Amino acid sequence: MIKNFIAKAGWPRIIIGLFLLSLFIAAPFVGVRVDTSLSNTLVRFGMNGVMVLAMIPMVQAGCGLNFGLPLGIIAGLLGATLSIEFNDKILALVLECVAKYNLAFMNEQFVIAHREAIGFASAMIIAVPIAAILGWFYGKLLNRVKGDEMMIATYVGFSSVSFMCIAWLLLPYKHPTMVWGYAGQGLRTTISVEGYWLHVLSDSLAINLNEHLYIPTGMLIFFAVMAILVWIFMKTKTGTAITAVGSNPDFARASGVNVDKMRTISVVLSTVLGAIGIIVYEQSFGFIQLYMGPFYMALPAVASVLLGGASVNKAGIVNVIVGTFLFQGILTMTPSVINSVLQTDMSEVIRLIVSNGMILYALTRRVRNGR
Amino acid sequence: MRKLFDIIAGNAVPAIFIIISAFAIPLSGYSASYLIQELLTRIGRNSFLILSLLIPIMAGMGLNFGMVLGAMAGQIGLLFVSDWGVVGIPGMVLAMLLGTPIAIILGIFCGNILNRAKGREMVTSYILGFFINGVYQLFVLYLMGWVIPVTNPSLLLSRGYGVRNAVSLLGIRGVLDNLIPTIVAGADRAKNFINMQGSGTFMALQIPCFDGEVRIPLATFLLIALFCVFIIWFRKTKLGQDMRAIGQDQSVADSAGIAVNRTRVIAIVISTVLACIGQVIYLQNMGTLNTYNSHDQTGMFSIAALLIGGASVSKASITNVFVGVILFHLMFIVAPVAGKNLIGDAQIGEYFRVFVSYGIIAIALVLHAWKRNREAEASRRSLRGNSNANREGE
Amino acid sequence: MFVRFVKFLIRWIERLVLLAALILLGAWLFYIGREHQIFLDNRTNEDFRALSQVNVSINGGEVSELTSRERDVKKIVGPKFTIKAEIFDERGEIAKTVEREIKLCPLSKDIMINLPTLAAESENFILAAPR
Numbered sequence: 001m002i003k004n005f006i007a008k009a010g011w012p013r014i015i016i017g018l019f020l021l022s023l024f025i026a027a028p029f030v031g032v033r034v035d036t037s038l039s040n041t042l043v044r045f046g047m048n049g050v051m052v053l054a055m056i057p058m059v060q061a062g063c064g065l066n067f068g069l070p071l072g073i074i075a076g077l078l079g080a081t082l083s084i085e086f087n088d089k090i091l092a093l094v095l096e097c098v099a100k101y102n103l104a105f106m107n108e109q110f111v112i113a114h115r116e117a118i119g120f121a122s123a124m125i126i127a128v129p130i131a132a133i134l135g136w137f138y139g140k141l142l143n144r145v146k147g148d149e150m151m152i153a154t155y156v157g158f159s160s161v162s163f164m165c166i167a168w169l170l171l172p173y174k175h176p177t178m179v180w181g182y183a184g185q186g187l188r189t190t191i192s193v194e195g196y197w198l199h200v201l202s203d204s205l206a207i208n209l210n211e212h213l214y215i216p217t218g219m220l221i222f223f224a225v226m227a228i229l230v231w232i233f234m235k236t237k238t239g240t241a242i243t244a245v246g247s248n249p250d251f252a253r254a255s256g257v258n259v260d261k262m263r264t265i266s267v268v269l270s271t272v273l274g275a276i277g278i279i280v281y282e283q284s285f286g287f288i289q290l291y292m293g294p295f296y297m298a299l300p301a302v303a304s305v306l307l308g309g310a311s312v313n314k315a316g317i318v319n320v321i322v323g324t325f326l327f328q329g330i331l332t333m334t335p336s337v338i339n340s341v342l343q344t345d346m347s348e349v350i351r352l353i354v355s356n357g358m359i360l361y362a363l364t365r366r367v368r369n370g371r
Numbered sequence: 372m373r374k375l376f377d378i379i380a381g382n383a384v385p386a387i388f389i390i391i392s393a394f395a396i397p398l399s400g401y402s403a404s405y406l407i408q409e410l411l412t413r414i415g416r417n418s419f420l421i422l423s424l425l426i427p428i429m430a431g432m433g434l435n436f437g438m439v440l441g442a443m444a445g446q447i448g449l450l451f452v453s454d455w456g457v458v459g460i461p462g463m464v465l466a467m468l469l470g471t472p473i474a475i476i477l478g479i480f481c482g483n484i485l486n487r488a489k490g491r492e493m494v495t496s497y498i499l500g501f502f503i504n505g506v507y508q509l510f511v512l513y514l515m516g517w518v519i520p521v522t523n524p525s526l527l528l529s530r531g532y533g534v535r536n537a538v539s540l541l542g543i544r545g546v547l548d549n550l551i552p553t554i555v556a557g558a559d560r561a562k563n564f565i566n567m568q569g570s571g572t573f574m575a576l577q578i579p580c581f582d583g584e585v586r587i588p589l590a591t592f593l594l595i596a597l598f599c600v601f602i603i604w605f606r607k608t609k610l611g612q613d614m615r616a617i618g619q620d621q622s623v624a625d626s627a628g629i630a631v632n633r634t635r636v637i638a639i640v641i642s643t644v645l646a647c648i649g650q651v652i653y654l655q656n657m658g659t660l661n662t663y664n665s666h667d668q669t670g671m672f673s674i675a676a677l678l679i680g681g682a683s684v685s686k687a688s689i690t691n692v693f694v695g696v697i698l699f700h701l702m703f704i705v706a707p708v709a710g711k712n713l714i715g716d717a718q719i720g721e722y723f724r725v726f727v728s729y730g731i732i733a734i735a736l737v738l739h740a741w742k743r744n745r746e747a748e749a750s751r752r753s754l755r756g757n758s759n760a761n762r763e764g765e
Numbered sequence: 766m767f768v769r770f771v772k773f774l775i776r777w778i779e780r781l782v783l784l785a786a787l788i789l790l791g792a793w794l795f796y797i798g799r800e801h802q803i804f805l806d807n808r809t810n811e812d813f814r815a816l817s818q819v820n821v822s823i824n825g826g827e828v829s830e831l832t833s834r835e836r837d838v839k840k841i842v843g844p845k846f847t848i849k850a851e852i853f854d855e856r857g858e859i860a861k862t863v864e865r866e867i868k869l870c871p872l873s874k875d876i877m878i879n880l881p882t883l884a885a886e887s888e889n890f891i892l893a894a895p896r
Contacts, residue, residue: 067494145740150494152740155733162726166719186716299501312491344530349512352505356498363495364487456874458842461798468791522874542800 072274079127135271404583431618441646482636
């Protein structure tokens, strides 16, 4: 039975799992608190979870790992920045609606008390359509380049991030917290969301056991909801069609499934999840990172899902959960433990080696059929 | 009509570039002699690296993002040479000599990994570049100065081990470029130049009415020319022909008795070693080694330049290399200042040239894959007959 | 069988020879290309008193004028160099000129030459360089 588990899990995963476990065990001996580490890991899990979830649709549809996640992230950034830029107008709009239509529990006090949640929701509401449109074009592009999706995804991601660098400088944003001081034009590199929707998810229903153990329940529940939605979607007719397209495109086509349409849907879904994911990330992290911030953000998500057991053409919810936990666990524990032991900061180097090693391992697996 | 589309698609990329440059050059306000000088320097500096990409393309392995492995090998060689204080041409050659075995080992590793990821070589070599970057940093930031002896303390960080970020290469700065000092200038400057030279070979070309001066790194160009001759010769050898056969069709080459896997590894090894040498040439011109950054953009810029020159993922020639390096670097020099003059912000010009570099690779990759898919579909359609042509899921 | 083995052996011998040649090349480059620092020291050393003034030039390069207790440093490339020291006596005239050709062991990177010892034409004028 153990042999079965090893065969299914794969040696690299087991090694990394054991490594993480050993770090947790070693932690108290080197002066690192286990509960703080656990909290940090959980927080990072919540932050990154949705973006890792974004990998599932495209992998299942046979479009490969979504190295073009930055495209969805950009949609999310637009949503986030616009939600801050128009924050006052949005609140006024909501208040107007509440005054006009008498909704059950929504009255003025409710709106004002929950202005942060409304800001957060507005970011999502703005970002999702943008992501859907961008994803649609992106999907059409990927349909023309079957076989080379991952490489092109990478460069589409890079090009769009660099293009947006120019855009962030030129777009007519005016909000004082977001724009450069003396020039008055062009967005800053990092924008704080404090006062707008900082920790909206993380703090709601948060459990604070003692002053060290903090569980961001709200964010975790949000991730769970998203995961369940994705799971349900993959079991619907469209979802099953997508999986069919990914495992055997010719058979799917013969069964009457429109292969290209399914692929486009998967890309749109992936991009939308990416947009939602980055907004969740930002509410926990506290900052919106523009310009070159999103540049390499696809890699941790790709590495996480691969670490969880996914392959280039098969990914499931379990892969996402296990992989994100392992990956973020390593990212959290390695700096604190190893730094205490060796008096040096090896986290960057270890992150590079582990995440890219994992991706390499997945890329060199034999594929069962296709390719 | 299709043929016209193909012609346009085939030369779209260089054409776009020429148009952009035609706008940007007058906007930048640079003088002709300055541009020519900068271009010549950059051609000398970068051509070798771009030429190293040709062989894997010939062998059907796509764009070798793993060339950054060779760059790292060359840098390790330079670190040791810097530490031991070997200067001049001997220093540069010694760095290449030290880097080569490291490049060979890394190339074998890369080649074997790529063989296990057939059909996905480009992404894999791309990620491999990051992975080895991590290993390189582990080596240079932690092992050097600790397990690996470094005698010159000025190379190390203040904590006693690990190499500093900026290592001066003063000892070998310009040694290849200035081996045969050459200048093209008007009468006065030429005479000054001649007077300043001691013994040793040099060349001076006098042009009437030319106000500026242009220095040419003649020795570097000779080395590059030698390398081009090598590539042309290599194509005709048995090994070269084997690689081209593999590039055309792997299964046919296999049934013809060619050791496909082994030849692919050899192609990557050669490319990595050449990248190692190319990086040393590059750094010898720069004069400073940014231990953790110099190799970062090596792969990106070389590949962008090659693609801009009109090469594709499956076909690249020496002409592509030189056209590409000229066009790419022309834009590189001119964009920031043009951006500043046009919009008042140099930052936009900088971002623009980054965007163009990535965009060009994206466009080239897309065009190549698109064309390939169209050809595959056309052959599929001809096999099935036209009745199913409309159900292709479009 | 035997022929194949011999061919195999010859290939490996060729490779070893090539490898040895490259290592020798590397060693030779190291030898001729290494940059050394020559510290010139005009201090009283054991039996020899510091010179009141001495003009030193290495490989015919720039002349350093050193009075008593002064130091200077020069860089050279390669293991061999000539040192020419003109020693002045109290009256300001050249009392002696010492010219030497010195060959360094490539493993020692920097050396220090004690000028009074050199002037007295004694042998032990090469010291280790200061850290």
